[in-house]
Ligand SMILES: Cc1cc2nc3c(=O)[nH]c(=O)nc-3n(C[C@H](O)[C@H](O)[C@H](O)COP(=O)(O)OP(=O)(O)OC[C@H]3O[C@@H](n4cnc5c(N)ncnc54)[C@H](O)[C@@H]3O)c2cc1C
């Protein structure tokens with residue numbers, strides 16, 4: 001862990017002055033983002049100034065004209081359950097409730113939430129991979145790397161990361177203002193202007209300057225706010241195009257194989273699996289009757305652990321095929337089955353005695369030991385085999401898992 005000094009602020013002006021004077025100083029509120037960034041060595045402040053003791057910054061005021069003022073130190077969980085927040089702007093409460101976890105929301109502040117940094121895996125990687133946001137000028141590993149959750153619009157050649165704050169989406173939609181106090185007094189920044197697009201300086205994410213302290217968020221009165229909701233849903237490609245008035249998107253790319261790859265050989269493992277099910281014609285209940293898997297994983301060094309791995313994979317796959325499912329409330333976006341009383345996994349009665357056979361041989365291309373991998377291979381083919389068996393038994397082709405009674409009936 002990077003060593004740092006910690007001090008506590010009790011006076012707003014003194015906190016602002018200290019931040020303005022010392023580029024090595026960072027404000028800390030709940031610490032739920034900042035401490036993670038320090039552990040990942042993405043930021044290395046020498047001094048943390050704890051602002052939790054600053055007066056009047058944790059209040060939530062419902063204004064008589066219908067707006068809200070939320071102190072920057074108000075906790076996410078307190079804001080989410082505040083009756084007037086829920087009444088006037090359900091979108092704020094719902095965006096907060098589908099953020100992070102209960103424990104994190106109890107610690108995390110509103111100011112810290114809108115200042116949290118991107119979840120781009122390269123930015124957070126402690127191995128200091130190329131990332132212009134973390135190390136300006138080093139490049140952007142995500143451009144041609146892991147970027148499935150990255151930006152479609154607003155990105156630049158320098159950075160394609162997104163902002164992870166759910167609350168920020170709600171505040172932008174409500175035309176909220178960020179109230180900031182700095183060396184030259186207090187000012188108000190329109191929420192939509194608060195975060196910057198990456199451009200050529202992705203390391204600068206907001207319009208704040210050194211010495212700026214967020215003191216509150218103000219949400220203007222909006223009668224339609226009472227009907228607002230936050231849904232954390234994916235959108236289809238067609239919806240994205242329609243929203244942005246585009247007929248299509250065109251992307252160009254090229255790939256030159258690296259010389260070292262010449263003559264290289266793939267070392268896949270293979271499996272063939274067979275499932276037999278019984279389906280109750282009146283209740284639609286699916287019971288796995290028999291399961292047989294045959295695996296080519298090269299030389300099996302330890303037959304006992306290999307068989308355990310295969311059986312574990314089969315049981316995992318049965319859960320995926322027939323039972324496991326996260327239930328979310330469509331209005332609140334909350335997980336409803338957050339423990340094992342509602343989240344179903346296979347138990348002994350769900351699993352027949354599975355059969356695992358190993359048919360592979362010493363594979364000299366794979367490794368000097370002749371072994372190949374036997375990891376998730378054993379799980380991935382199980383759900384398709386069970387879905388096929390259900391189709392053979394009922395004529396119902398179920399394509400979204402788990403295969404529950406209502407899909408079979
Ligand atoms: C496992 C995990 C899952 C998460 N999932 C989600 C999610 O689904 N949705 C979501 O929106 N968020 C998510 N978060 C992020 C979480 O909401 C933030 O970590 C939290 O809101 C940060 O608040 P904090 O008070 O702990 O900030 P801190 O960590 O204390 O500070 C974060 C940054 O804000 C600065 N800062 C704090 N207060 C002020 C202020 N008043 N003025 C100026 N600068 C300030 C700090 O200097 C620091 O740079 C997740 C976090 C974790 C760890």
Ligand code: SF4
Pocket residue numbers: 118120121122123130131132133134139140141142143150158159160161202
């Ligand atoms: S997308 Fe941005 S944060 Fe991610 S690697 Fe590229 S520069 Fe870094």
